Structure formats: C-alpha cells, structure tokens
Amino acid sequence: RSGVFPALVAGAALLIDYVLTVAVSVTAGIEAVTSAVPALFPYRVWLCLGAVVIITIANLRGVRESGNIFAAPTYLFVISILGMVAWGVIGTTLGRMEEAPYEPHPPGLEGISLFLLLRAFSAGCTALTGVEAVSDGVPAFKPPEAHNARIVMAWLGVITVAMFLGITYLAYDFGIVPGGNETVVSKIARRVFGGGFLYYEIQAVTMLILLLAANTAFADFPRLSFFLARDRFIPRQFATQGDRLVFSNGIAILAGVACLLVVVFQGDTQQLLPLYAIGVFISFTVSQSGMVRRWLRLREEGWVWRIWFSLVGAVVTGIVLVTLAFTKFTEGAWIVVLLIPSLVVVFLIVHRHYDTVAAQLSLEGMAPPPPLEGTILVLVGDLHRGVVRALQYAQSLSPNAKAVYVETDPERTRRLEERWTKWGMGTPLIVLNSPYRSLLGPLMEYIDQLQRQRGQHHVVTIVLPEFIPAKWWQQLLHNQTALLIKGQLLFHKNVVVTDVPYHLRH
Incomplete structure (x- = not known):
C-alpha cells in the first residue's frame, strides 16, 4: 500500500x-x-x-x-x-x-x-x-x-x-x-x-x-x-x-x-x-x-x-x-x-x-439474527380511492394493520370518521392530535412510542397512499406531502416506508 x-x-x-x-x-x-x-x-x-x-x-x-x-x-x-x-x-x-x-534585445539589460x-x-x-x-x-x-x-x-x-x-x-x-x-x-x-x-x-x-x-x-x-x-x-x-x-x-x-x-x-x-x-x-x-x-x-x-x-x-x-x-x-x-x-x-x-460500509455489511462473524416483529400503519390524510387501495394492500401484509390520521382540524376529523365506517375496510383508525398543526411531529412521536414499548427488534411499516397525475406538470399542482414524509423517515431506524401509487387516468 x-x-x-x-x-x-x-x-x-x-x-x-x-x-x-x-x-x-x-x-x-x-x-x-x-x-x-x-x-x-x-x-x-x-x-x-x-x-x-x-x-x-x-x-x-x-x-x-x-x-x-x-x-x-x-x-x-x-x-x-x-x-x-x-x-x-x-x-x-x-x-x-x-x-x-x-528590434534586437538591448544589450546589458538582462543576463541569461x-x-x-x-x-x-x-x-x-x-x-x-x-x-x-x-x-x-x-x-x-x-x-x-x-x-x-x-x-x-x-x-x-x-x-x-x-x-x-x-x-x-x-x-x-x-x-x-x-x-x-x-x-x-x-x-x-x-x-x-x-x-x-x-x-x-x-x-x-x-x-x-x-x-x-x-x-x-x-x-x-x-x-x-x-x-x-x-x-x-x-x-x-x-x-x-x-x-x-x-x-x-x-x-x-x-x-x-x-x-x-x-x-x-x-x-x-x-x-x-x-x-x-x-x-x-x-x-x-x-x-x-x-x-x-x-x-x-x-x-x-x-x-x-x-x-x-x-x-x-x-x-x-x-x-x-x-x-x-x-x-x-x-x-x-x-x-x-x-x-x-x-x-x-x-x-x-x-x-x-466504503471500507466502513463493507465492514458493517459483512456477514463475517455475524450471529443468527433474532426474529422481527412488525406493525403496519397506513398514513391517512383524507379518504379517497387511493387510500382504499392502500388499506387493501396493508391488510394483505397483516390483518392487524391500523390507519393513522393526524388531526389539524376537528371538523375534518368528524367528516372522515363518518365515512370511515363505510370505506375504512374494517381497519382501526387512530387519530393523533396536533395542537400546532404539525403533521410530522405527532407521527414521529407515535412511532418512537411504539418502538420504545416493543423493543429494538420491532419494525414499523408506514404505508403511504399517493395518487399520480396523468401529466407530469400536474404533479406541480399538488402538495408533496408524501415526499416530505419519506424524506423524514428515511433516516429513522427500524422504519420501512412503502409507497402505494394510485394512477389517475387523465
């Protein structure tokens, strides 16, 4: 070397x-x-x-x-x-x-x-x-x-x-x-x-x-x-x-x-x-x-x-x-x-x-991993066809899947709960209160609480419903909330984010 x-x-x-x-x-x-x-x-x-x-x-x-x-x-x-x-x-x-x-160089001004x-x-x-x-x-x-x-x-x-x-x-x-x-x-x-x-x-x-x-x-x-x-x-x-x-x-x-x-x-x-x-x-x-x-x-x-x-x-x-x-x-x-x-x-x-990453990923000297447990959470901001599709997907992963809604407006929460009985696919709805109208704060606190209660070998899977417009420029007309959530949870240990896209026709 x-x-x-x-x-x-x-x-x-x-x-x-x-x-x-x-x-x-x-x-x-x-x-x-x-x-x-x-x-x-x-x-x-x-x-x-x-x-x-x-x-x-x-x-x-x-x-x-x-x-x-x-x-x-x-x-x-x-x-x-x-x-x-x-x-x-x-x-x-x-x-x-x-x-x-x-002109020739004037003599005597500079020696070589x-x-x-x-x-x-x-x-x-x-x-x-x-x-x-x-x-x-x-x-x-x-x-x-x-x-x-x-x-x-x-x-x-x-x-x-x-x-x-x-x-x-x-x-x-x-x-x-x-x-x-x-x-x-x-x-x-x-x-x-x-x-x-x-x-x-x-x-x-x-x-x-x-x-x-x-x-x-x-x-x-x-x-x-x-x-x-x-x-x-x-x-x-x-x-x-x-x-x-x-x-x-x-x-x-x-x-x-x-x-x-x-x-x-x-x-x-x-x-x-x-x-x-x-x-x-x-x-x-x-x-x-x-x-x-x-x-x-x-x-x-x-x-x-x-x-x-x-x-x-x-x-x-x-x-x-x-x-x-x-x-x-x-x-x-x-x-x-x-x-x-x-x-x-x-x-x-x-x-x-790269050497550090290779050493941490190496199987050399690794003990048999302990069994993992998991919780499936569907993050809900509204109730529409894309959310229903995400609920179906979450139930295919686990019959104990739950839906999480962060409340920023009590009136919107009431309307959501009224429709949830018909379209919630039997999935329990957990409402997290957000006094400061923050979406990520209450969600992160709830995830941390779950992991503290169930140990370091518990994995939380966040299912994100997301509708995809037919035209690329239409994406600019909608909030990029799902992108912000994925970016925040990417560096959170023992958290898996699954995106469930719902493609619009036109």
Whole structure:
C-alpha cells in the first residue's frame, strides 16, 4: 500500500488536467475562429459552451464513434501545419518572403541566468502536455495494445517536435510575438499565405484539432474515474456505463466543470494556461519515479540503462514542475497546488467510508439474527380511492394493520370518521392530535412510542397512499406531502416506508 498515496496524487493531478484540457483546448480553438473572424470575439464564451456541448453529445454516443468523427481533422491539421512551415521556411530561405522588422534585445539589460533558462525550458515543455493521453488510453487501442500505443507515441513525438520547432522558427524570423486578440498561428499563416483560402483553412483545421484535444480528455477522464471508482476512491456512479457503453456520469461531470471554467475565466486562454501544466507534470514526475522504483525492485534484463532513462525523466519533469509552480503561482497555479491535496483527502475519506460500509455489511462473524416483529400503519390524510387501495394492500401484509390520521382540524376529523365506517375496510383508525398543526411531529412521536414499548427488534411499516397525475406538470399542482414524509423517515431506524401509487387516468 506504500504506492497508494503517490497514485492518488497522480490521479488527482490528471483529473484536474483533463478538465483544464477541455477548457483550454476549446477556448484556444475558438480563439482560432475569432482570429479569422474578429466580429465573433464578443461571443467567444457562448461559442466555447456550444463547442463543449457538441463534443459531449459526440462522446455520449460512444468513444469509437466520436473517434471516427475527429480522425479526418487530425491528418488534415498535420498536413496543413507542416505544409505552412515548409512553405514559410522555403520562402524565407530563398528570400521570397520579406522578413518583418523586429528590434534586437538591448544589450546589458538582462543576463541569461540559470533561472531564466529554466523558466524558458519549462514554458516550452508545456507544449508537450497531452502526450499522457496515449499512455492513459492504451486499453482503447487495437491488439497488441502496448505495441500500437508505442508506435503512436513515437510518431506523436516526431510530429509534435517538427511542428513546434517550425512554428517557433517562423515566429522568430517574422518577428511575431503573442498578444492582442489574434493567435500566433494566425499571424504566421497570415504572413505566409496572406488572407486567402489557405489562411482560413489553417484556422479551421487548428480549431478542429483543438476540439480533438478536448475530445481526448472526454475519453480519458471517464476512464480514469472508472479506475478510481473501481478501487473505491470516488463514488461508484463513475464506474457505471450508460446504454451506449460509455461512462456517461464521468462525461457529464467533465463537461459541466469545463463549462464552469469557461464562464468563470470568460473564455480567456491566457488566464487558463497557468493552471494547465502543473497537474500533468506532477503525473509525469510521479510515474517516472515509480518506474525507477520498479526497476530497482525487479532488476529485470536491461534494468541498468532503463533506470537511468527513467531517473533522468523524473529529474527533468520535476525541475519543470517546481519552476512552473514557482513562476506561475500568483497567476493562478496556486489553485491547482491547493486543489490536488484537497482531492487526495477527499479520495481517502471516500475510501474510508466504503471500507466502513463493507465492514458493517459483512456477514463475517455475524450471529443468527433474532426474529422481527412488525406493525403496519397506513398514513391517512383524507379518504379517497387511493387510500382504499392502500388499506387493501396493508391488510394483505397483516390483518392487524391500523390507519393513522393526524388531526389539524376537528371538523375534518368528524367528516372522515363518518365515512370511515363505510370505506375504512374494517381497519382501526387512530387519530393523533396536533395542537400546532404539525403533521410530522405527532407521527414521529407515535412511532418512537411504539418502538420504545416493543423493543429494538420491532419494525414499523408506514404505508403511504399517493395518487399520480396523468401529466407530469400536474404533479406541480399538488402538495408533496408524501415526499416530505419519506424524506423524514428515511433516516429513522427500524422504519420501512412503502409507497402505494394510485394512477389517475387523465
């Protein structure tokens, strides 16, 4: 169990990262749209919410179907960005593209310190966030799963590095810096292609690929939630699959929290980014450290070079993590730094609850239970067909069933007693006086009195007559007394509530 705590830290970090992946990817995708069509910028929050809803619906239809929906934009994006980089590099190399003037850095104002290098390195490493989705989604690959996942990871690394270096080179060569309401990719594409069709195509595929990035979180957040729920660290509802064989509860929670972040941060990517990389680099560091421990313990063939490989990875990602937490703390990273340990505490509380419940429900060491006795009480508020049906049901359970009426108006009690002789089915009617016109107070006192008189092994069954209107909206026109009674008696020991519905025709 020594590895439980690091695993929970990594799990909490990844859950937060997946939520932020959706929020950041969707807002960045909509930024690509507003960069091409500036008139849409004031509506970016609504556009982000609409995009989250569309991705949610696609995933609720099934992970395989949503994967097919987003496959084509992936290939189109890779071809388009690499084509833009190649065209831009060729143009600048051959002198066919005029370089944008930029001012050189004034000498002597700032030295290149180790801290500055670490900060730049850490900022660049955030471009690698998202590759963990491949390792988390290994079970979703076709057999052999691990082999196919390694191939995807290798190609992902090659393509990511090529595009990242190409875009960085063009931004430097063109003198492009982040800022304003236009993205860096949009500025580069506008310089390379002008404002024609290819520019808008770049913006469109950028938007689509960022929605695909959000889609990976919709696949991995529910899967990680399933693992945590299976091990009883979060509510078991997260382990339940819907009718489309997807973890619909996890998808719904992810979409709801992501939409909340979009609204709170007003669809601003720059405000969301400081929160983004902390969680994933915690997971990277913990996983690499775990691999170091594994190689030390098993000492399998080739463990020496493998352990150094994992150790370097743990050290590098740990340095990035500390640097990001320090430099971005006041910009919002403090939220993630505080939220991760809070989630771990919640995991442990939930797990302890499930362990306690399992221990109390276990048959281990249980003595033969004593015989139970019971009293059947039909709670009556009026006399109608629904009550008559409930009286019939109560008499089928016990011939000694009784009816209980809480008196709030003596005149109503008199009219009820007059009709009871004919329609009471021979059931004795007990009238409880309520001087303060309270329904639950006298009833609870009567139940407590019965249980005190007859002992702890006496069960009181409350039969509730309830008529059900034909239309759902008609339910709003009637008092929800039965619901209040069921809610009050739910936590009362040795009390069983049975609802007897009487369905109206129209």
